[in-house]
Amino acid sequence: MTQASSGCIHCLKQLEIVMKILFFGTYLDNRDVLTAFFKSKLAVADETSDPEEALDLVRFYDYDAVVLRIADSRPNEVDLIRRLRIGGLRCPIIAVAHALAEPTRLRVLEAGIDDLIVSAMSQDEIFLRVQNQVRRSRGFQSPSLVIGTVEINMNAKKIFTAGTEVSLTKKEYQIVEILALRKGCVLSKEAILDHLYGGLDEPNPKIIDVFICKIRKKLAALGAGELIETNWGRGYMVAEKRAMPTPAIERAGIEGSAGHRPGSGALLRVGT
Structure with missing residues (x-):
C-alpha cells in the first residue's frame, strides 16, 4: 500500500471520521502504515495478530468495523472471519491485501466478509470504503x-x-x-x-x-x-422524531366543519 499522493483531492484531506476500528493480522510489509493512517483521521484503533485476543476484544468493545490484513500464505485470517460471524459480530468486516489469488479471494468471500480490498491505490481509498461500510451498517445510504x-x-x-x-x-x-x-x-x-x-x-x-x-x-x-x-x-x-398521527376526534371535527363530504350530514357530539 502507498501513501496518498500529494495530488490527492482536497476534500479527502479533510476527512476526519470518528470510528473505532479493530485491525487484525501482521503487517503486510514495511510500507503498511494503514493503522497509523486511520489514526491520523482521528479514528480510534486497536490492533492484534492473536485470533483469541481479537475474539475477546470484539466481545468487550463496540467496534465500528474490523479490518483484517489478508495474504495467501496466512489462512488463519479466513478462519477468524468465520469465528467472528459465528460469535454474532454485526459490524462490517473488511479484508485488505496487496495481492490475492482467486482461491483465497473466494474463501474470504464465502467466510462472510463485507468488503475485500485488493491492491488499493491509496490509503484514502481504503479509509473511504471502510467509512462507507460503517455508514451503511448504521442504516444510512447517503454520505x-x-x-x-x-x-x-x-x-x-x-x-x-x-x-x-x-x-x-x-x-x-x-x-x-x-x-x-x-x-x-x-x-x-x-x-x-x-x-x-x-x-x-x-x-x-x-x-x-x-x-x-x-x-x-x-x-x-x-x-x-x-x-x-x-x-x-x-x-x-x-432519536428520530416522527410526526404524531392526528387523533381520530380531531380528524372528525376537521372533516365535519369543512363540509366537503356530501351526504355525511353528521356532527360529532361530545359529552351528550
Whole structure:
C-alpha cells in the first residue's frame, strides 16, 4: 500500500471520521502504515495478530468495523472471519491485501466478509470504503446523515439544519456524528470519551455534559434543539422524531366543519 499522493483531492484531506476500528493480522510489509493512517483521521484503533485476543476484544468493545490484513500464505485470517460471524459480530468486516489469488479471494468471500480490498491505490481509498461500510451498517445510504431537519455531511464534516450551517467545534461535531451513527442507541459518557480519545489522556466524563449543553444551545438557536436526548443515569442518544398521527376526534371535527363530504350530514357530539 502507498501513501496518498500529494495530488490527492482536497476534500479527502479533510476527512476526519470518528470510528473505532479493530485491525487484525501482521503487517503486510514495511510500507503498511494503514493503522497509523486511520489514526491520523482521528479514528480510534486497536490492533492484534492473536485470533483469541481479537475474539475477546470484539466481545468487550463496540467496534465500528474490523479490518483484517489478508495474504495467501496466512489462512488463519479466513478462519477468524468465520469465528467472528459465528460469535454474532454485526459490524462490517473488511479484508485488505496487496495481492490475492482467486482461491483465497473466494474463501474470504464465502467466510462472510463485507468488503475485500485488493491492491488499493491509496490509503484514502481504503479509509473511504471502510467509512462507507460503517455508514451503511448504521442504516444510512447517503454520505449525509439526515435526521429530522438536521443534515450531517460526513465528507464536509459539517452540520446543517433547515439549510443553515450549525457552527460547531471539531469535538462538538464528532459527538453529534457518533450519536447519529448510533441513532436509537444510548451512549454513556465513558463510551463517547472512548470514541473521542481512545483511552489516551481522557478528561473527566463530565466534560461530555458541557459539550452536549453547548451543542444543544447552538441547535436550539436554529430550531433543532431536541436532536440529542438525555437518558438519565445512562447517557445520551439521537432519536428520530416522527410526526404524531392526528387523533381520530380531531380528524372528525376537521372533516365535519369543512363540509366537503356530501351526504355525511353528521356532527360529532361530545359529552351528550
